[in-house]
Amino acid sequence: MTTDNTFIPYTPQQFSEEEMQSRVAAFRAYMDQRRSIREFSDKPIPDAIIRDIIMAASTAPSGAHKQPWTYCVVTDPEIKKQIRKAAEEEEYESYHNRMSDQWLKDLEPLGTDWHKPFLEVAPCLIIIFKRVYELDQDGKKRNNYYVNESVGLSAGMLLTAIHQAGLVSLTHTPSPMNFLQKILDRPENERPYLLIPVGYPSAGVTVPDLTRKQEDEVIVYY
Numbered sequence: 684m685t686t687d688n689t690f691i692p693y694t695p696q697q698f699s700e701e702e703m704q705s706r707v708a709a710f711r712a713y714m715d716q717r718r719s720i721r722e723f724s725d726k727p728i729p730d731a732i733i734r735d736i737i738m739a740a741s742t743a744p745s746g747a748h749k750q751p752w753t754y755c756v757v758t759d760p761e762i763k764k765q766i767r768k769a770a771e772e773e774e775y776e777s778y779h780n781r782m783s784d785q786w787l788k789d790l791e792p793l794g795t796d797w798h799k800p801f802l803e804v805a806p807c808l809i810i811i812f813k814r815v816y817e818l819d820q821d822g823k824k825r826n827n828y829y830v831n832e833s834v835g836l837s838a839g840m841l842l843t844a845i846h847q848a849g850l851v852s853l854t855h856t857p858s859p860m861n862f863l864q865k866i867l868d869r870p871e872n873e874r875p876y877l878l879i880p881v882g883y884p885s886a887g888v889t890v891p892d893l894t895r896k897q898e899d900e901v902i903v904y905y
């Protein structure tokens with residue numbers, strides 16, 4: 684069988700072991716400073732910064748390189764208002780009738796409730812849609828591969844890029860979130876995956892006093 688695939692040379696940057704150690708230790712310390720926040724300033728962010736953050740996320744590896752994601756950027760106050768209203772309706776229902784007592788107890792340290800003012804205050808909402816399938820030229824469905832894994836990887840890179848820019852975000856999952864498909868008028872092959880408000884923190888913002896797992900709880904060496 685012949686193929687016409689093209690391969691090109693690839694020479695990634697490499698470092699001495701010492702340099703690797705210092706780079707990765709510095710990166711680890713920087714990543715350890717990332718926190719989710721729920722109180723944002725309304726100060727706007729330049730469009731080009733959001734664009735580069737998203738395009739960094741879009742470099743993520745994906746099943747068969749299908750890049751099965753669409754990033755919607757909402758800065759229009761009217762659309763943000765609609766999203767807040769719909770999200771709060773669902774969240775009200777979840778907090779009062781859908782979430783178990785244990786779940787509510789697990790969330791206590793985070794201080795969350797059904798109110799979601801950040802959906803209107805944050806200057807930018809990034810809504811990630813996963814693309815379950817594509818339509819080919821004949822209108823035939825072509826499934827994408829490892830869609831959840833691929834979009835999860837891209838979302839992680841998005842959060843890293845937001846942190847790298849010195850901005851803050853919240854990984855938010857109003858549930859159920861099909862209202863986002865309607866409000867943003869997305870096609871049938873796209874399903875909402877995560878809603879990520881991005882911006883600057885409000886003055887004097889606080890975060891829960893959480894600790895992270897230690898090395899021996901996370902890593903198993905063989």
Ligand code: IYR
Nearest residue numbers: 774790795796855856857858
């Ligand atoms: N979606 C709800 C509840 C919530 C659930 C989990 I798991 C969290 O880590 C945080 C919140 C909300 O956004 O409030």
